[in-house]
Amino acid sequence: MALIVQKYGGTSVANPERIRKVADRVARFHKAGHQIVVVVSAMSGETDKLIKLAKEVQATPDPRELDVVIATGEQVTIGLTAMALMNIGIPAVSYTGLQVRILTDEAHTKARILDIDQHNMRADLDAGKVVVVAGFQGVNAAGHITTLGRGGSDTTGVALAAALSADECQIYTDVDGVYTTDPRVVPEARRLETITFEEMLEMASMGSKVLQIRSVEFAGKYKVKLRVLSSFEDKNDGTLITFEEDRKMEQPIISGIAFNRDEAKLSILGVPDRPGIAYSILGPIGEANIDVDMIIQNTSVDGLTDFSFTVHRNEFDKAMGIANNQIKPAIQARDVHGDNKICKVSLVGVGMRTHAGVASKMFSTLAHENINIQMISTSEIKTSVVIDEKYMELAVRSLHRAFELDGPLAS
Numbered sequence: 001m002a003l004i005v006q007k008y009g010g011t012s013v014a015n016p017e018r019i020r021k022v023a024d025r026v027a028r029f030h031k032a033g034h035q036i037v038v039v040v041s042a043m044s045g046e047t048d049k050l051i052k053l054a055k056e057v058q059a060t061p062d063p064r065e066l067d068v069v070i071a072t073g074e075q076v077t078i079g080l081t082a083m084a085l086m087n088i089g090i091p092a093v094s095y096t097g098l099q100v101r102i103l104t105d106e107a108h109t110k111a112r113i114l115d116i117d118q119h120n121m122r123a124d125l126d127a128g129k130v131v132v133v134a135g136f137q138g139v140n141a142a143g144h145i146t147t148l149g150r151g152g153s154d155t156t157g158v159a160l161a162a163a164l165s166a167d168e169c170q171i172y173t174d175v176d177g178v179y180t181t182d183p184r185v186v187p188e189a190r191r192l193e194t195i196t197f198e199e200m201l202e203m204a205s206m207g208s209k210v211l212q213i214r215s216v217e218f219a220g221k222y223k224v225k226l227r228v229l230s231s232f233e234d235k236n237d238g239t240l241i242t243f244e245e246d247r248k249m250e251q252p253i254i255s256g257i258a259f260n261r262d263e264a265k266l267s268i269l270g271v272p273d274r275p276g277i278a279y280s281i282l283g284p285i286g287e288a289n290i291d292v293d294m295i296i297q298n299t300s301v302d303g304l305t306d307f308s309f310t311v312h313r314n315e316f317d318k319a320m321g322i323a324n325n326q327i328k329p330a331i332q333a334r335d336v337h338g339d340n341k342i343c344k345v346s347l348v349g350v351g352m353r354t355h356a357g358v359a360s361k362m363f364s365t366l367a368h369e370n371i372n373i374q375m376i377s378t379s380e381i382k383t384s385v386v387i388d389e390k391y392m393e394l395a396v397r398s399l400h401r402a403f404e405l406d407g408p409l410a411s
Ligand code: ADP
Pocket: 008, 009, 010, 011, 012, 041, 151, 172, 173, 174, 175, 177, 178, 179, 180, 181, 182, 183, 184, 207, 208, 209, 210, 211, 256
């Protein structure tokens, strides 16, 4: 007998028929003698609808109240999933985040899980019930409902698996695993049977939304056995996230390509090149709680230089306001330029550690397509470039081909 956490995303619970399919799968595992905790997302499109609704009432919704509104999507699907299970004779009980007591910090709309009370879930599992938990939501110490950021049900699933020391956490979605890149953008992308935890972490942080990054962090920290599978078909075992020591085979140089349209670039031009200038620019941005991703500063020949950085696109207007009204006058910069039509494309692979030449092959591939590179950043297992958004698909497709990721399944 195993304890398995199964997380079902929005398309997997999109309507009553899909929910019945989920119940059928859960029932099969339950009948095989396993203890099952099910985590569900809201029906697909529902969270977007709720955010839109909130914005119609208050242009910039109050974060506490926004969480009250957007947490409702998952409350609907837990009840429906429990009912679907009962309908086929499987005892089930649903819990919201507050009812479980998934304790989070105070950060409304992007809260972090601090602790999970196992008491009720354990009692129900021991009584033979399937426990159905709302993804994406928790409660802070003051008792207010919080949410975990978009895609946060993945994190609920993995965090529950860690807390309950589950044997496996299965993330059921609308693709049958993690692919070399988003198969909706590159149809030639192939499914990976395994991907290392480090690679998955980079893929998620560079924009592959198949798993929320915090879920991967949890899996790494607590060594949760994590698998991504299709809820639509049972034809394979999906993709297993492995810890490198488990892997014996030769590593491919590049395992995947991630891309991200969520960024925007700010350039402060004519900046005096002197100690403390980076702090004078990024200090006010940090104080406004805006995360900065890539940073580039040139050296100067005439005492003046340019300084560019990227932020999340949602925070572009706010960052531009700070740059123009605070930073520019304070350091007497010449001008501020903003561009919110950029994207970031990243190659990810642990094989980069032992192989040189990845960056130059990446740059020559992009040059061949006449794509200008605006920014570059690298880490041990990742090379990223910022390019014009309109070339994103072309860049991803040509890199996918150049690094020989097109083609049949790798094993
Ligand atoms: P869910 O609602 O089940 O959480 P998501 O839409 O959040 O599903 O994540 C699944 C989607 O992630 C897929 O439909 C696919 O378009 C996208 N995706 C992006 N990158 C990848 C990748 N490397 N492998 C597989 N899917 C990816």
